Amino acid sequence: MRRSIFSWRATERVIVVASLALIVLNGALKFAALAFLRHLEAQETYMHPETGWSVPAAAHEVALETGGWARYTLDAPEPWEPLFPGGGVVHLGPSRAPYTVAMMHQFRCMDALRHEFTRPRAERDWAHAQHCLNYLRQAARCRGDTQLDAYQYAHKIGAVDKRPVRRCRDWRAVYEQVEQSQREYADWVEEHDRARKEGEVRVP
Numbered sequence: 001m002r003r004s005i006f007s008w009r010a011t012e013r014v015i016v017v018a019s020l021a022l023i024v025l026n027g028a029l030k031f032a033a034l035a036f037l038r039h040l041e042a043q044e045t046y047m048h049p050e051t052g053w054s055v056p057a058a059a060h061e062v063a064l065e066t067g068g069w070a071r072y073t074l075d076a077p078e079p080w081e082p083l084f085p086g087g088g089v090v091h092l093g094p095s096r097a098p099y100t101v102a103m104m105h106q107f108r109c110m111d112a113l114r115h116e117f118t119r120p121r122a123e124r125d126w127a128h129a130q131h132c133l134n135y136l137r138q139a140a141r142c143r144g145d146t147q148l149d150a151y152q153y154a155h156k157i158g159a160v161d162k163r164p165v166r167r168c169r170d171w172r173a174v175y176e177q178v179e180q181s182q183r184e185y186a187d188w189v190e191e192h193d194r195a196r197k198e199g200e201v202r203v204p
Contacts, residue, residue: 051092053099055177064168066149074114083107090181096188101178103171106139108132 047054071079088104091097100108109132116129150164 048092051099053090053092055174060170061167062170064166066164066166074117077111077115080107080111080114085175085179086182088178090178091185092181096185101174102139103174104178106136109135
């Protein structure tokens with residue numbers, strides 16, 4: 001009887017120790033996973049070394065159906081302009097130096113090329129077009145996107161993928177950060193102008 005009680009208590013101790021070990025291991029794995037996710041997020045979040053500008057990495061991805069171009073046409077500038085609000089320019093740092101957010105710079109270049117295509121050949125600004133063409137080339141190379149696109153255009157008969165969808169970062173985070181920065185700059189300009197009129201110019 002004593003041996004049976006001793007054996008049962010020993011089994012209980014083993015179960016308790018094993019349970020505690022599993023709890024500790026589970027916590028350690030969760031901590032490691034969280035640290036790894038934070039590491040990935042830090043890698044995906046760009047920070048400008050001089051101004052501290054950064055856009056938090058998107059919490060999730062979005063699906064973008066590609067291949068259609070009914071909205072963004074060559075002869076209609078209206079749909080393009082909202083892609084780069086305020087020209088995509090933000091003013092940062094103590095001196096409020098102007099910068100252009102890369103994504104919006106790329107949109108501006110696409111719109112510039114679109115505009116040049118609609119102008120008579122003799123009136124085209126080839127220097128600006130050449131700048132934009134090379135800037136977009138450099139941007140595509142820098143991103144190194146490895147997602148696969150169907151070889152045939154989506155509108156052709158027998159297309160490999162008639163409704164291609166891509167996994168993308170949620171670009172709304174970029175727009176939110178840009179618009180917030182532009183609002184802060186507008187407030188700074190208003191305050192600066194008011195101080196100038198009152199004779200208390202404060203140059204940062």
